[in-house]
Every structure is written in C-alpha cells, then in structure tokens.
Amino acid sequence: MVGSLLCALLVSLAALAARAQTATVIDPQGDAYYTPGLEAPAFLDILAASFTISDTLTLTVDVAVSVDALPNPPGSGGVFDWHFGLNTDNSTDPRGFPLPPGQTAGAEFEVEAFWDGTAFSGRFVDRRAALTGGSALLYSIPVSVSGSRITLTVPAALAAKVRAAVVLPGATWNCSTVLVNTFLLGRGTDDAHLADTIGRQPWPQ
Numbered sequence: 001m002v003g004s005l006l007c008a009l010l011v012s013l014a015a016l017a018a019r020a021q022t023a024t025v026i027d028p029q030g031d032a033y034y035t036p037g038l039e040a041p042a043f044l045d046i047l048a049a050s051f052t053i054s055d056t057l058t059l060t061v062d063v064a065v066s067v068d069a070l071p072n073p074p075g076s077g078g079v080f081d082w083h084f085g086l087n088t089d090n091s092t093d094p095r096g097f098p099l100p101p102g103q104t105a106g107a108e109f110e111v112e113a114f115w116d117g118t119a120f121s122g123r124f125v126d127r128r129a130a131l132t133g134g135s136a137l138l139y140s141i142p143v144s145v146s147g148s149r150i151t152l153t154v155p156a157a158l159a160a161k162v163r164a165a166v167v168l169p170g171a172t173w174n175c176s177t178v179l180v181n182t183f184l185l186g187r188g189t190d191d192a193h194l195a196d197t198i199g200r201q202p203w204p205q
Contacts, residue, residue, distance in 0.1 A: 020054040021204035023173070029064055032177065032196035040179070040195035043067050044080065047148075049175035049198050051084070057154035057162060059084045059111050061175055066148050072117035075181030082150050083176045084111040086162060087200065090170035094127040097136040107174075109162055113143045113150050120145055122152050126161060172200035 025048065032045035045064040052058040061082050073080050085107035093104040110125040122143030127136045142153045154162070176197040 020052055022050060022052040023201060023204040024048060024050040025175070025198050025201055027196065027198050032064075034179065034193040034195055040177070040193075041071075043070060043148075044082075044177035044179070044195035046175060046177060046196045046198060049084075051173050051201075051204055053159070053163065053204050055156045055159065057111070057159045059152045059154070059175075060149055061113075061177075062149050063177070064148065067115075067145050067150060068147065070115050070117075073115065073179060073181075078116075078179065078181045080115040081178040081180050082113040083178060084152070085109075085174045085176075086111065087172045087174075088162060088165040088203075089167040090172070091167070092128075092131055094130040094136075096130050097127065098125065106172075108165060111141070111152050111154060113152055120150075124154055124158055126158075128165065166203060168203060171203035173203065174198055174200050 027046045027048060029045060029047055032040040032042070034040050042064040046061060047064055048062040050060045070080065085105070086109040087106040088108045090106070092108065093106050094108060095102055095104050098110070099105055108126070108128050110127065112123045112125070114121050114123065120143050122141040124139040124141045125136050126139075129135055129137060139158060141155065141158070144151045174197065177195040179193040179195060181191050181193075
C-alpha cells in the first residue's frame with residue numbers, strides 16, 4: 001500500500017515537473033545607471049532573472065548584493081521596485097495604471113516587489129480591463145528574500161488568468177529595477193528612475 005502511494009506521488013511530481021516551463025536570462029554586472037554617469041545602487045543591478053510557469057508563476061531576480069538590509073528610498077512615498085512585465089498579447093497595449101492616464105504599455109500583467117523602507121511587499125496587476133474602459137485590478141502576492149535573491153509567487157488562481165491570456169507567437173516577459181519617487185506615476189516631473197533592465201524575452205516554452 002505504501003509503495004503504491006509512493007509511486008502515485010512520484011508520478012504526480014513528475015507530471016508537475018514536466019508541465020513546468022522556465023526561462024532564465026543572465027545580465028552583466030555593473031550596468032545599472034539611472035542616467036549616464038549616475039550609477040544606481042548595486043541592489044538594483046540585475047545579475048539574472050527567471051520566470052517559471054507551472055500551476056503557479058514563480059519569478060526571481062538576483063542582484064549584485066544582498067537585499068537583507070536596504071536604505072530608505074528617497075522621495076515622498078518612494079519605493080524601490082523589482083518589476084516583471086508580462087506581455088501576453090502583443091496586439092494590445094493597455095492604458096493607464098501604473099502609468100499616467102492615457103499612456104500605454106505593452107504588458108497586460110505586472111508582477112512587482114517593493115521596498116518602502118520598512119518591509120517588502122508583492123503586487124500582481126491585471127491591466128486588461130483598461131482595454132475596455134475599466135480599471136486595473138491589483139492583488140497582494142507573496143514575496144520572499146534570501147541574500148541577493150527576490151522571489152515572487154503568483155498564486156494558482158491568478159496564474160491561470162495569465163496562462164489563459166497568452167497568445168503565441170509574440171508573448172514576452174521582461175524584468176527591470178526602478179526607483180519610484182512617488183508611488184503613483186505621473187505626479188511630478190521626476191517620479192521614476194529606471195536603473196537596470198532585461199528587455200523583452202520569449203515566453204517560456
């Protein structure tokens with residue numbers, strides 16, 4: 001009986017592993033700059049980013065130094081942001097949040113880890129409603145930190161929305177790090193500073 005249960009468990013784990021799809025991208029060290037000549041801190045310098053699709057979505061970013069003890073972000077309501085954009089349908093460009101009203105971006109979904117000077121938080125954004133005049137949907141998701149790695153986990157119910165929205169070929173993902181001086185973009189002229197980025201990558205197959 002125990003042997004049969006063990007075999008069934010191993011078969012289930014093997015099936016789960018077979019369904020998992022992972023993409024990993026390596027990024028050079030020392031290329032994080034807010035603007036030419038203005039170097040960003042090493043904890044915003046991406047060394048690698050990974051995106052795994054299974055029943056959940058797992059997104060990890062490795063940076064150049066530990067993120068166990070970070071400074072307070074400058075600005076009023078400022079945050080440091082480790083950001084993944086999921087462009088599931090290359091034919092659409094939702095408008096608005098987290099960008100200013102009317103401004104478009106290709107990502108239908110965003111997955112982000114924030115440091116506000118006190119704690120890390122994780123956010124999942126479904127921007128598709130903006131395509132029909134609605135508002136983006138925001139969800140809190142788990143984020144964990146270990147050394148220089150940040151891991152975001154998108155729960156199964158939300159991951160299913162992403163998988164169902166994928167249109168191939170053309171779907172892509174990307175990773176970036178940002179200093180956001182004001183939490184809602186578009187308030188002020190000096191609100192967001194891109195530090196490092198891994199451009200659009202093919203959807204994990």
